[in-house]
Amino acid sequence: MVRTKASESERESTVGKIDKIFQGAMQEFLAHGYAGASMDRVASQAGVSKATVYSHFKDKEGLFKALIHQLATEKFQNTFATLPLDGEPAVVLRTVITKALDKMMSDTQHQAFLRVLIAESGRFPELAKAWIQDIMTPTIEIFGEYLDRHPELNIPDTEATIRIVIGSMVHFMMTQEIFYGKEIMPMESDRMVDCLMHHLLRGMD
């Protein structure tokens, strides 16, 4: 008989501990960055000893890379890609953009993840490249195929257009949330959405 859940009893299975280590590592690395994170605190927050952490991961670098890889593939890839993409562009595009932006603006873990990814892109170029390769490229592709399927929009350069849409949204999230711009130069998300729609539907007159 195989134990199915970690919370089943006092004793923990091995995979349960690994999961707890990931949870502790997430809290620690997303809060303090790579250099600022402490392996003591990772172990403490995971509820295991430090030696146990090092028995499952080679060193701090190994744990960090494994964590970022897991978060990128399992948690934070679904900002655009999982949204429904069929129907009339004027309504579908607005729905997709609104939902994606709302999610970005409210998901503080996603924000912390991006912050750490940017911060450590110099020390860990592979992680940055993996984000481009596995997250950004497919998102642009899926979005681009939709736009190409709707030539009535008369978009001259679909890829540049998508980059403008995504870039505007990411930068808006950064200024308002990460840089605390909402306290200094507040602005409703709807205005960004309206302005982006205005751009996307430009050729339909």
Added chain:
Amino acid sequence: MVRTKASESERESTVGKIDKIFQGAMQEFLAHGYAGASMDRVASQAGVSKATVYSHFKDKEGLFKALIHQLATEKFQNTFATLPLDGEPAVVLRTVITKALDKMMSDTQHQAFLRVLIAESGRFPELAKAWIQDIMTPTIEIFGEYLDRHPELNIPDTEATIRIVIGSMVHFMMTQEIFYGKEIMPMESDRMVDCLMHHLLRGMD
């Protein structure tokens, strides 16, 4: 007689040393972030002893805040604001956007500065807010006044439009340079500029 330049002789003036400390701190903090930076290396790269560093700055935090403040106000504020803003929109806007984007894409120090500012925005919220207050807000203001002076552009929401332009450029720089996207999904800057111009001139038909 007052010594005018630091390189004048072997002995250094006090202000010369402070300047060297700032140079060392810039190299160190922009390369390793706040937590990853070492005060020993700051002193070493500045060519002074660690005690000298601490005689001019209270502690690591004080040096970091002073550095970021100096860089923000003296070095990296002039991406948009110093460009000439008068003349026919179709040519002026293209010139300004092209020059600003080229500068962002080639200035690796500016990129490192933004990376550190994002990374430490959680630990040092005042620095992030100062960036918004002293750099972003005036930029939007100046750009916005120009757009408002040209109602023939028929822009429905000038501030949202400016945020889209700036956000697209910053995000393009981040993906291509900081995330190494130029190696994986290369794209000419001109295509972004063309697409943004297409958006800005939308209402002039």
Added chain:
DNA sequence: GTCTATATCGCGATAGAC
């Protein structure tokens, strides 16, 4: 497989000579 205890090192910050 997991723990406690420890080795070793580099860090931020300072004391005291000059």
Added chain:
DNA sequence: GTCTATCGCGATATAGAC
């Protein structure tokens, strides 16, 4: 004002018992 030498702490990583 600047230096050398050092203190005390917390960091990563491991040894060895169970």
